[in-house]
Amino acid sequence: MSASRPPTPSTPASKIQRTPMAGLTPGGSSRAQEEKILVTVRVRPLSKRELAMKDQKVAWECTDSQTILYKGPPQDRAAPTSYTFDKVFGPACQTDLVYEDGAKDVAMSALTGINATIFAYGQTSSGKTFTMRGVTESAVRDIYKHIENNPEREFIIKISAMEIYNENVKDLLRPDSGPLRLLDDPEKGTIVEKLDEEIAKDSQHLRHLIGICEEQRQVGETALNDASSRSHQIIRLTVESRLREASGCVKSFVANLNFVDLAGSERAAQTHAIGARLKEGGHINRSLLTLTTVIRKLSSEKRSGHIPYRDSKLTRILQLSLGGNARTAIICTMSPAITHAEQSRNTLFFATCAKEVTNTAKVNMVVSDKQLVKHLQTEVARLEAELRTPDRASSSSDILARKIKQMELEMEELRKQRDSAQLALEEIQKRTGDNQPGWNPFDSPQKTRKCLTFSEPSNNKIKIRSSVRQSSTAPFMLKHEIRKLEQLQQQLEVEANRAIDVLHKEVECHKHGNQDAAETIAKLQAEIREMQSVRSENRDVEMVTDEGNGSDLKDEITRLHLQDSDIAKLEAKLENVQRSIDKLVMSLPNVETTPNSNRSKKKKRMLLPLGISNRPNLIRAPCSPHSSSTPLELEVENRAPEGDKVSHEGSEKATPTKSGDTGDLSLRDETPRRRSSSVNMKRMQKMFQNAAEENVRSIRDYVTELKERVAKLQYQKQLLVCQRYWSWNLTKAKQMRWMKIQLKMPDLYRMVLNHGRYYLRSRCSTLYNCGISVMYQSYTGPSSTCYSEGIWLIRYTSRLKSED
Numbered sequence: 001m002s003a004s005r006p007p008t009p010s011t012p013a014s015k016i017q018r019t020p021m022a023g024l025t026p027g028g029s030s031r032a033q034e035e036k037i038l039v040t041v042r043v044r045p046l047s048k049r050e051l052a053m054k055d056q057k058v059a060w061e062c063t064d065s066q067t068i069l070y071k072g073p074p075q076d077r078a079a080p081t082s083y084t085f086d087k088v089f090g091p092a093c094q095t096d097l098v099y100e101d102g103a104k105d106v107a108m109s110a111l112t113g114i115n116a117t118i119f120a121y122g123q124t125s126s127g128k129t130f131t132m133r134g135v136t137e138s139a140v141r142d143i144y145k146h147i148e149n150n151p152e153r154e155f156i157i158k159i160s161a162m163e164i165y166n167e168n169v170k171d172l173l174r175p176d177s178g179p180l181r182l183l184d185d186p187e188k189g190t191i192v193e194k195l196d197e198e199i200a201k202d203s204q205h206l207r208h209l210i211g212i213c214e215e216q217r218q219v220g221e222t223a224l225n226d227a228s229s230r231s232h233q234i235i236r237l238t239v240e241s242r243l244r245e246a247s248g249c250v251k252s253f254v255a256n257l258n259f260v261d262l263a264g265s266e267r268a269a270q271t272h273a274i275g276a277r278l279k280e281g282g283h284i285n286r287s288l289l290t291l292t293t294v295i296r297k298l299s300s301e302k303r304s305g306h307i308p309y310r311d312s313k314l315t316r317i318l319q320l321s322l323g324g325n326a327r328t329a330i331i332c333t334m335s336p337a338i339t340h341a342e343q344s345r346n347t348l349f350f351a352t353c354a355k356e357v358t359n360t361a362k363v364n365m366v367v368s369d370k371q372l373v374k375h376l377q378t379e380v381a382r383l384e385a386e387l388r389t390p391d392r393a394s395s396s397s398d399i400l401a402r403k404i405k406q407m408e409l410e411m412e413e414l415r416k417q418r419d420s421a422q423l424a425l426e427e428i429q430k431r432t433g434d435n436q437p438g439w440n441p442f443d444s445p446q447k448t449r450k451c452l453t454f455s456e457p458s459n460n461k462i463k464i465r466s467s468v469r470q471s472s473t474a475p476f477m478l479k480h481e482i483r484k485l486e487q488l489q490q491q492l493e494v495e496a497n498r499a500i501d502v503l504h505k506e507v508e509c510h511k512h513g514n515q516d517a518a519e520t521i522a523k524l525q526a527e528i529r530e531m532q533s534v535r536s537e538n539r540d541v542e543m544v545t546d547e548g549n550g551s552d553l554k555d556e557i558t559r560l561h562l563q564d565s566d567i568a569k570l571e572a573k574l575e576n577v578q579r580s581i582d583k584l585v586m587s588l589p590n591v592e593t594t595p596n597s598n599r600s601k602k603k604k605r606m607l608l609p610l611g612i613s614n615r616p617n618l619i620r621a622p623c624s625p626h627s628s629s630t631p632l633e634l635e636v637e638n639r640a641p642e643g644d645k646v647s648h649e650g651s652e653k654a655t656p657t658k659s660g661d662t663g664d665l666s667l668r669d670e671t672p673r674r675r676s677s678s679v680n681m682k683r684m685q686k687m688f689q690n691a692a693e694e695n696v697r698s699i700r701d702y703v704t705e706l707k708e709r710v711a712k713l714q715y716q717k718q719l720l721v722c723q724r725y726w727s728w729n730l731t732k733a734k735q736m737r738w739m740k741i742q743l744k745m746p747d748l749y750r751m752v753l754n755h756g757r758y759y760l761r762s763r764c765s766t767l768y769n770c771g772i773s774v775m776y777q778s779y780t781g782p783s784s785t786c787y788s789e790g791i792w793l794i795r796y797t798s799r800l801k802s803e804d
C-alpha cells in the first residue's frame with residue numbers, strides 16, 4: 001500500500017476532544033449530530049517470529065495514553081515521529097481495556113438506536129483478529145447485560161455475517177449460498193441481497209452463531225501469520241428495541257452494530273505469497289487502498305469532491321460508517337517491530353486521516369407505518385361500533401360523568417339558593433319579629449296598635465276596613481306562605497334525594513361505574529342531608545300559634561307590604577331552585593325504558609319535581625302584585641280573621657306535610673302533576689337525546705379526525721415514495737425535462753405518472769411538493785384547471801438533489 005504523507009504530522013493531545021453524544025439518546029433529540037471517528041492505536045507485543053529474529057528492535061513507544069513515538073533510526077525526514085490519537089494502547093494492554101476505552105461507548109450506541117461500527121485496521125499479523133474477537137465478545141456480554149438491566153424494553157438481536165473474499169461477498173451463515181449481489185436502497189443505502197439474518201435467542205446462541213461465522217471465514221497461512229485472514233469479515237448485529245408497554249402504535253429503535261475485521265495489508269515480499277495467496281493479497285490491498293482514499297478524502301477540509309465509495313465492495317458496504325449515519329470506532333493495530341516500521345507508519349497515516357472524518361449519527365426511531373395504520377383502523381372500528389350503540393361502553397361512562405358533573409353544578413347552585421333563601425327568611429324574621437330571636441311577628445300587639453293609631457287617616461274608612469280585613473288574614477297568610485315555602489323546600493329536598501338515589505342505583509348497576517362516581521353521589525347525598533339539617537334548624541324557629549289576632553292590623557299591612565318584595569324575591573329564588581331540580585331530574589335516563597315499568601312509572605312520578613302549573617298557587621304571597629287569583633288563594637284571602645285558626649288548619653290540610661305528604665301529593669294532584677310529568681318526561685327525553693346526540697357527534701368528529709389522520713399518513717407515505725422515486729430517477733428526468741401525466745375523470749385528484757407504479761392522490765401542488773412542477777400544459781382537454789381530464793405535461797425543476 002502506498003500513500004502520501006498526512007497533512008499534519010501530529011495532533012497535540014489537548015486538541016483531541018470528543019463531541020458529546022448526549023442528544024443521541026432515545027429520550028433526546030433524534031437530530032443528527034456530528035462526531036469525529038474514534039481512533040485508537042494498539043501496539044501488540046513482539047511475536048515469537050519477531051523475537052526469533054536476532055536483530056529485531058522495538059521501533060515504537062507509547063509515551064502516554066494518547067501519544068505514540070517513533071524511536072527507531074530516522075527513515076524519512078518528512079515523516080512525523082509523534083502521533084496522537086484518542087487512545088494509544090501499549091503491548092502490555094489487555095483487550096478488555098482496549099474495548100472499554102476504544103469501542104464500548106460506540107458499540108453500546110446501537111442499543112439506543114444509533115448505528116455503530118467498530119473495525120480493526122492494520123497490516124497482516126498486527127493483531128486485528130485477536131483484538132476484534134475480544135471486542136466482539138465483550139460487546140455481546142455488555143449488550144445482554146444492558147438488556148437484562150432494561151426489562152421495560154423489548155430487544156431483538158439479529159445477526160448476519162458476510163465476508164468479502166476476492167471482491168466477492170459471501171454469506172458466512174450460509175456458506176453454500178454463493179456470491180451475493182450488492183443493491184442500492186434509497187433508504188438503507190447499500191444492502192447485500194439475500195443475506196441471511198438470524199435472530200439470536202440469547203447470548204449463548206449469539207456467541208454460537210458468531211463462532212460459526214469465524215469458522216467459515218477464509219484463512220490461509222502466510223510467512224507472517226499462520227492463520228492469516230484472507231478476507232474482510234463483517235459481523236452485523238441488528239438491534240431492535242421497543243417499550244414493552246407501547247400501544248399498537250409502536251415507536252421503536254433499530255440500529256446496526258458492525259464488527260469489521262479487515263484483512264491485513266501485506267507485501268508479497270514479506271508474506272512470500274504466491275498463487276492464490278498472491279491473488280488474495282492483491283484484492284485485499286486494492287480494497288484497503290480504496291478505503292484509505294475514502295478516508296483521506298473524507299478527512300480533507302474540503303469534503304466536496306467525489307468520494308469513491310463504489311470503487312470497492314468494502315467501502316460500499318461500509319459507506320454509512322464512513323462519514324454517514326453511524327458512530328464509528330477504528331482500532332488500528334500495529335507491530336512494534338522495526339522490520340514493520342514502514343507498514344506501521346502507513347497504519348498511523350490511515351489513523352491520522354480517520355480521526356478527522358466526521359460522521360453524522362442519529363437515533364433511528366421507527367414508527368411502523370403498518371402498525372400505526374392498523375392501530376388507527378382498529379380505533380376507528382371501535383369508535384364506529386360505539387357509534388352504533390351509543391349507550392354502551394365508554395360513551396355511557398362519559399354521559400354518566402357529564403351527568404354527575406351537571407348534578408354537582410346543580411347542587412352547588414341549589415346550595416347557594418338555599419343559603420340566600422335562608423338569609424331572606426332571617427331578614428323577614430328580623431323585620432316581623434322586631435329583631436327578636438323567635439319567629440313571632442305578632443307577639444307585640446302594643447306596638448302594632450300604636451303604629452295603627454299614628455298612621456290611620458280618619459277620612460279613609462272604607463280603605464281601612466278593607467285593610468283591616470286584609471290585614472286580619474295577612475298574619476295567617478304570611479305564616480301560611482312561609483309554611484308553604486318550607487314545605488316546598490322540603491319537597492325539593494325529597495325530590496333531589498330521590499334523584500340522587502336513582503342516579504346512585506344507576507351508577508351501581510352501571511358496568512363502567514367507577515369509584516369517582518360513587519364518591520360524587522355520596523357527596524351529593526351528604527349535601528342533601530346537610531340541606532335537611534339546615535331546614536330542620538329552620539323548623540326549630542317555628543312560628544308560634546297566632547295569638548296576636550288583635551294586633552294592629554295597619555302595622556301588619558305595612559309590614560306585609562314590606563315583605564312583599566322579599567317574598568317575591570324568595571319566590572324567584574325558589575323558582576330557580578325548582579328549575580335546578582327540574583334539570584337535575586331531566587338529566588336522568590328515561591326510567592320508563594326499564595323492564596319494571598310499573599315501578600318505574602311510579603318512581604318517575606315520585607321523582608318529578610313540583611309542577612310548574614301548580615307552583616304559583618303554593619308560593620305566591622297574597623299581597624304580592626304577582627299573586628294569582630286562584631280559588632284557593634281567594635278563599636284564603638277573603639276568610640274572616642276569627643276563623644284564622646280553623647283556616648289555618650284547613651290550609652294545613654291543603655298543603656302537603658312533612659310525613660306521608662309526598663305520597664299524597666302524587667296521588668292528590670293527579671291531573672296537573674300528570675300533565676307536568678308528561679311535559680317533564682318529554683323534556684327529560686329530549687335532553688337525554690340531546691346529550692346522546694352530542695356525544696355521538698363528538699365521537700363522529702373524532703372518527704372523522706382519525707380517518708383524516710390515516711389518510712394523511714397514507715398520503716405522506718406516498719409522497720415519500722414519490723420523492724424517493726423521483727430522486728432516484730433524476731438522471732432520467734433531467735434528460736426528459738417533461739413528464740406526461742394523465743388525468744382521468746372522475747378520479748380528480750389521482751394522477752397516474754407515465755412511469756407507472758406510483759400514484760399521487762393529490763393536486764398539482766403535491767407534485768410541487770415533490771419538487772416536480774413549475775409549468776404544465778395539456779395535450780387535450782380544457783386548460784383552465786389542472787384537475788380536468790386529459791394528458792398533461794409536467795416540467796421538472798432542478799429542486800431535486802441527486803444522491804449519486
Ligand SMILES: Nc1ncnc2c1ncn2[C@@H]1O[C@H](COP(=O)(O)OP(=O)(O)OP(=O)(O)O)[C@@H](O)[C@H]1O
Nearest residue numbers: 044123124125126127128129130225228229263264
Ligand atoms: N495484543 C496481543 N497480545 C498477544 N498476542 C497477540 C496480540 N495481538 C496479536 N497477537 C498474536 O499475533 C498473531 C497474529 O494476530 P492476528 O491473527 O490477530 O493478526 P491479524 O492482524 O488478524 O493478521 P491477518 O491480517 O493476517 O489476519 C496471533 O497469533 C495472535 O495471537
